[in-house]
Amino acid sequence: MVKKKTTLALLPITLCFSSLPVLAATTADLEKRLEQQEKQIKRLENRLKGTRAAVKENRSRISDAADRLQINGFMTAGAAVNDGDDVYEPFYGIDDDTRSSAISKAGVQMTFEITEDWDATVQLLSRGANGYDLQAEWAYLGWQATDNLALKFGRQRLPYYLLSEYLDVGYALPWIIPPLELYNIPATTTDGISGVYSFNVGSVNFAAQAYAGQSTGRTEQLEADFISSPSWGANLTADWNSFTFRVGYNRSTLRTDPDEGGVADSLVPAMQEAESTYGPAYGVADPGNLEISTENIRTDYISAGFMYDDGSLLVMGEIANLSAETFQPVGDAGYITVGYRFGKWMPHLTFSKFQTDSKADDRIRAIQEYADAVGKAMYSSAGVVGVPNPGLVATNGYFNSDYAGLGVTNGIITSSLCPTLDAVATGCELSVLGQRDALHDAVIGYSQTIYNSMEDQIQEQQSVTIGLVYDINPRVKAKLQATHYENFGANTYQYLNYGTEVTGVGALETFNGFTTVDGHSNGRFSGDPDAAGNHTAIYSFSIDAVF
């Protein structure tokens, strides 16, 4: 142990002695070399500094370009199904086949800062409900005119309601399908100009927005495209702590372009003809307030909404009224949603209701009454003079003897009389028969069809939605939703009742006047809710993400 210690202690001394001569011999040399190396290090340091500065400059140049261009996106992937095979949801295209196209969509947004105050933004959206066609929802030049005033020139989302402007960003909404009773305006964008003026009063943040432009859209219920020009509106939003309040007003003037053979395409000319030709011919007074037109249709939207979100509790609701100077199913709508966050889970519940208001209903009733009066006048006037009404019933039952009356009573039947009574089953008889059928069709057209199509525009609907949202991570959510739609409203439909009778010229149809049948409208659905039991349900799930 002692020996080892001694050896270790001696080692440094040995080393010292052995290196001493070398050191002594080269001290001057070493100093020189050190000096050189120090210079070299300084040179390298300087070069490094230069490189660092260059890298920094480069990085800031890259980050400047990167800062100027912002790319964001959002997407929803999922599926929805309607549980009844008799009704069809036209807005999203949800029927009894489970479809991903109904709710799936993706959007990408690019914003380029041109200067500190000007930017160019484009948001492209592809919606399954729209055949995945790529469309620009936003495409504008933005100008921050002052600290408080921001202007946009170009295409923008219409700010009709509380959530309209980001209704396709599923990640920012609790629902998969927003309340259809309110969120069903078939136009989403306007091309024009808008301004937002922001200001604070105490701790309340206000934003006043106004816009004017031109919009296009499509109404599935009337099967027509439309252009609204001008469309303009204004709204005010107030943010205070966890509360948001908003009121809005919008006005647009529509011009419609109905699909050939669609609802609007067949109704409008039929009603215009009733007003211009048949009403006057049969002495039915025009009430003067029918306003049956495809142009210059004024629509007004008024809405008020609020949201409370303190991080745990979410309560939001909106009420709105839409009015249109035409036979549109428009009126009052509202919903209320309550949700509560338990960590990553948020269950929520929504009640929603819609009904056409008395203003819209009165307009529709006026058109119905007029069409009905014209139809009934044609029907009864077509009878034989001196034979009790309803004319055609008697005429058809005793066709051989009373045919003569048919040819002279009104503007529709223009046949000459058959020369003799024994011209049974001759061309003359058949010609009169044909005229009788034409008259029958006309009656159906002007009374039954118009009346019933109009009746469908008087609507009611309510729904209850339960949903669940789960935060998969800070940028991805999973959602489940079930909505039960019901109370489509009781309506009355009218039909011309006819049977078959055997006569001397063969089987003839006999007409027994109009009968009314109780039924239900479709609410906001298409199809036959009576067959579905006046209610239906939609189930959906989705994954929503933003980046």
Add this chain to the structure above:
Amino acid sequence: MTIKLKLARVLSTAGLMMAATFASAEVVVIVNASSSISTASADEIQQVFLGKRNEIGGVSVTPVDQSEGNEARDTFYEKVVDKTPAQLNAYWSRLIFTGKGKPPKQYFDDAEVVETVLEEEDAIGYIDSSAVTEGIKVIYTAQ
């Protein structure tokens, strides 16, 4: 005597360690030392970082954010802004996709935030209190 000294030393070391532990979980809101802002309320800071206001007491400010996933960021948004990362993303997506606002620029870490606040007089940022340096003024401490 010796025992007392040792005990005192142990105690003070423990105290320092505890202080250090607290310090690492404490987030402070900072501005440039030359700024005329001396204090701010949580409400004001929240509104600045949510883009609802661009001044504090009449002095204009530009918020400086940190990268997602940073501890200081999560603490700041939880304690001062009262939002989870998911809620924050939902909030900003409503503004981004309607062209009504964009989130504050994000910097890599405390050091970059400090550097920016030192360079820019109107910058307002948040950092772990241990990263406070000379030239920086703390205007709010998140409890």
